[in-house]
Amino acid sequence: MITRYCILPFVLFLPLGLLGCVTAPKKDYTQFFSEKPRSILVVPVVNSSVDVDATSYFLSTLSVPVADRGYYVFPINMVKRMLEDDGLSDAAMVHNADPVRLAALFGADTILYVSIERWDAKYMLLTTQVTVEFNYILKSGRSGTELWRDHRSMVYAPNQSSGGGIGALIGAMIAAAITKAAPNYMPLAREANAATFAWPGPGLPAGPYRPEYGKDLAVQW
Amino acid sequence: MRFASLVIGISALASLTACAPTTHYAWGGYENALYRHYKSPQDRSAFVEELNTIILSAKQAGEKVPPGIYAEYGYALFEEGRIPEAKSFFQMEHETWPESRVLMDKMIRNVEQREGRPPSVQPSAEALEIKDNS
Numbered sequence: 264m265i266t267r268y269c270i271l272p273f274v275l276f277l278p279l280g281l282l283g284c285v286t287a288p289k290k291d292y293t294q295f296f297s298e299k300p301r302s303i304l305v306v307p308v309v310n311s312s313v314d315v316d317a318t319s320y321f322l323s324t325l326s327v328p329v330a331d332r333g334y335y336v337f338p339i340n341m342v343k344r345m346l347e348d349d350g351l352s353d354a355a356m357v358h359n360a361d362p363v364r365l366a367a368l369f370g371a372d373t374i375l376y377v378s379i380e381r382w383d384a385k386y387m388l389l390t391t392q393v394t395v396e397f398n399y400i401l402k403s404g405r406s407g408t409e410l411w412r413d414h415r416s417m418v419y420a421p422n423q424s425s426g427g428g429i430g431a432l433i434g435a436m437i438a439a440a441i442t443k444a445a446p447n448y449m450p451l452a453r454e455a456n457a458a459t460f461a462w463p464g465p466g467l468p469a470g471p472y473r474p475e476y477g478k479d480l481a482v483q484w
Numbered sequence: 485m486r487f488a489s490l491v492i493g494i495s496a497l498a499s500l501t502a503c504a505p506t507t508h509y510a511w512g513g514y515e516n517a518l519y520r521h522y523k524s525p526q527d528r529s530a531f532v533e534e535l536n537t538i539i540l541s542a543k544q545a546g547e548k549v550p551p552g553i554y555a556e557y558g559y560a561l562f563e564e565g566r567i568p569e570a571k572s573f574f575q576m577e578h579e580t581w582p583e584s585r586v587l588m589d590k591m592i593r594n595v596e597q598r599e600g601r602p603p604s605v606q607p608s609a610e611a612l613e614i615k616d617n618s
Contacts, residue, residue, distance in 0.1 A: 316522075326514070331509070334551075336552055
């Protein structure tokens with residue numbers, strides 16, 4: 264799978280700009296279009312990575328890109344707090360609950376289940392390679408069937424081979440020192456979301472709060 | 485050389501526009517405030533303040549408050565025991581976003597049951613009845 268890195272050094276922009284955002288295979292949107300969902304309930308994230316904090320950090324990045332596709336997104340923190348208060352603080356329990364019943368409690372058309380597969384940093388001599396990997400599944404709140412899914416993996420490593428010479432070496436050392444001190448996953452996580460939900464592409468067709476709602480059904484890509 | 489840097493510049497710009505999501509609403513610092521709230525849960529007030537700021541600035545600009553923000557703020561007030569204020573924000577979410585109505589009706593009913601009562605216990609989300617609703 265081809266991934267895109269907007270934060271890589273300039274040299275990489277040209278080929279990436281040409282590649283654009285569309286890289287995934289075609290998906291079947293028949294069920295999605297027949298249900299015409301208006302709202303998405305984003306439930307807490309299941310974490311299979313080694314970083315215990317990743318789940319809530321990643322949760323904070325999901326409202327904005329989903330809402331920007333034109334859907335009503337339920338208040339993410341309120342939903343999380345309500346589920347916790349009801350004894351569902353374990354995200355895996357929420358993911359395993361009956362989607363139809365869960366959706367009915369919130370009045371949601373669909374539920375977005377996200378799991379983190381990887382969220383780690385590999386420390387190398389002159390650089391730190393940060394990797395994130397996510398699974399996204401959207402299920403119908405009416406039937407419980409899967410409407411859409413995506414898998415995305417992204418890697419960020421400051422590129423040290425670009426310029427050459429002592430200047431590039433020092434640049435790479437500084438970048439490595441910064442990343443080493445506090446690897447910042449958030450820009451990479453946001454980038455993964457942006458690529459995942461993008462349309463036309465592998466993502467979500469326009470929801471009711473976008474002007475092109477209902478007009479992109481026939482888009483072939 | 486000049487041409488090369490121009491090409492690089494243009495393609496950098498092009499790829500940035502290609503991947504920057506077009507932001508539909510004025511979210512302000514919502515993501516960052518929520519992230520910081522999760523990073524240090526004891527520092528909750530900055531997150532709540534940011535919610536208030538998003539609402540005020542959207543209203544000032546005559547724009548729609550992003551989905552969920554009225555409710556998020558209402559719930560924060562609810563947790564603080566500021567029941568009548570919480571209710572008004574749940575009502576605003578209800579009016580602004582029809583998709584929120586099932587949940588907001590529950591929250592408003594819950595809040596109305598509490599109105600007039602001192603917030604002796606930390607309010608919880610028992611209105612949801614996740615466990616009893618079998």
